[in-house]
Amino acid sequence: MKHKTVSIFIIFLSCFISPLNAADMKNSDATLIIQDAWIAEAPPVSKVMVAYMTIKNTGTSALEITRAESENYSSIEFHETIHEDGMARMVRHGSLKIPANSKLELKRGGPHLMLFNPVKALRAGDMVEIILTTKDNITKTITVIVKKAQF
Numbered sequence: 092m093k094h095k096t097v098s099i100f101i102i103f104l105s106c107f108i109s110p111l112n113a114a115d116m117k118n119s120d121a122t123l124i125i126q127d128a129w130i131a132e133a134p135p136v137s138k139v140m141v142a143y144m145t146i147k148n149t150g151t152s153a154l155e156i157t158r159a160e161s162e163n164y165s166s167i168e169f170h171e172t173i174h175e176d177g178m179a180r181m182v183r184h185g186s187l188k189i190p191a192n193s194k195l196e197l198k199r200g201g202p203h204l205m206l207f208n209p210v211k212a213l214r215a216g217d218m219v220e221i222i223l224t225t226k227d228n229i230t231k232t233i234t235v236i237v238k239k240a241q242f
């Protein structure tokens with residue numbers, strides 16, 4: 092009698108555990124690694140902020156990040172600063188591509204995440220969650236620290 096109860100309990104548990112594990116597998120990708128992510132502190136009135144990070148792809152196939160979003164911003168775009176005729180300007184990209192076994196550095200004067208319309212003003216030391224989604228629908232939630240910009 093006791094044994095039967097335990098068995099039922101285990102079946103009951105596994106109903107919950109299996110779907111959770113499956114969701115976990117789908118939503119994380121060990122080949123996508125984000126390092127040194129930070130947002131440059133901006134004056135409180137600023138409508139845009141910029142995020143930098145190193146995006147590593149340790150896998151054997153290319154990764155493409157097609158979406159970035161955060162509860163603290165109305166939208167996030169993929170930008171790149173390019174220099175032409177002694178002038179710097181920003182171009183918008185539809186995605187960030189990271190070839191197999193390589194890394195993409197988002198840094199000042201190069202590619203970056205452009206963060207629009209902060210919901211609340213952020214100061215150095217604050218943390219912001221950003222969710223990155225790849226073309227294959229893998230999502231990665233990262234915690235990004237706000238730091239004073241030292242260029």
Ligand SMILES: [Cu+2]
Pocket residue numbers: 170171181203204205
């Ligand atoms: Cu920009």
